Amino acid sequence: MAELCVCSVLVTGANRGLGLGLVQHFLRLPNPPQWIFATCRDPNGQRAQELQNLASKHPNLVIIGLEVANPASIKAAAAKVGEHLGGSGLNLLINNAGIVKPNSLDNETPEDMIQVYTTNTVGPLLMGQLSCSKAAIINMSSIGGSIASSYGWELMQITSYRCSKAALNMLSRCQSLAYKEHGILCVALHPGWVQTDMGSYAGHTPPVTVDDSVQGMLKVLSSLSEKDTGAFLDWEGNVLPC
Numbered sequence: 001m002a003e004l005c006v007c008s009v010l011v012t013g014a015n016r017g018l019g020l021g022l023v024q025h026f027l028r029l030p031n032p033p034q035w036i037f038a039t040c041r042d043p044n045g046q047r048a049q050e051l052q053n054l055a056s057k058h059p060n061l062v063i064i065g066l067e068v069a070n071p072a073s074i075k076a077a078a079a080k081v082g083e084h085l086g087g088s089g090l091n092l093l094i095n096n097a098g099i100v101k102p103n104s105l106d107n108e109t110p111e112d113m114i115q116v117y118t119t120n121t122v123g124p125l126l127m128g129q130l131s132c133s134k135a136a137i138i139n140m141s142s143i144g145g146s147i148a149s150s151y152g153w154e155l156m157q158i159t160s161y162r163c164s165k166a167a168l169n170m171l172s173r174c175q176s177l178a179y180k181e182h183g184i185l186c187v188a189l190h191p192g193w194v195q196t197d198m199g200s201y202a203g204h205t206p207p208v209t210v211d212d213s214v215q216g217m218l219k220v221l222s223s224l225s226e227k228d229t230g231a232f233l234d235w236e237g238n239v240l241p242c
């Protein structure tokens, strides 16, 4: 496996679940990034305790407050990242933060549709507009957003989530077209059905551990090249139908 080598990476929703797993794995790489920006909504609170413990041991880990549904918060976080990076931009942006509402089609509401879309789709859009010197943008999507597969419908209808991820897949495609001339690779990634709060919310035990998912995704990231831009892939490197 080609070794993943990244100078600077920003992960949204890094205080728990897959975001925290990604940060832990980046720190453990043989050649860890010079800067890991772990962003979360409440950087000084209890919910960021694990990140705070890690940051006390790893000077390359910087915790930054970031609410992806709030454009002002995104701008403020970008300014803080800029203070650390000086003139150079981020190499890797992982739009990981996401929410799900456990609604069936019949009880879906405008408020939930809008909140889930704002977090899961508009957040990654605004994050992607921050700087044009990144090498890659990874949008954490879901097979649940695949129109062609309708995966898991019998278990979970979660229409607002599915629509937001289908739109995120389209956003990834748009970003790949628009940012190609800047040499920025844009990929939508399905992490598997993973043992996190979100993965377990409906009471089922997901088959994939955070460690296995993250390890798989980092392997996929290390193998990406220009030809993959705009792709929708899973944590094992399989191409998924949009």
Ligand code: NDP
Pocket (backbone or CB within 6 Å): 012, 013, 014, 015, 016, 017, 018, 019, 040, 041, 042, 047, 066, 067, 068, 069, 095, 096, 097, 098, 099, 119, 140, 141, 142, 143, 190, 191, 192, 193, 194, 195, 196, 197, 198, 199, 200, 206
């Ligand atoms: P979790 O629910 O375990 O964690 C979600 C993370 O997103 C938390 O850190 C949460 O922060 C953060 N977050 C939510 N809303 C916002 C917001 N508005 N601003 C900033 N941060 C926010 O989810 P997972 O780790 O399982 O999911 C990570 C990504 O992977 C998501 O995009 C999800 O859709 C995707 N995914 C997950 C699957 C799974 O099986 N787990 C399957 C397919 C896709 P806080 O602690 O403050 O709430």
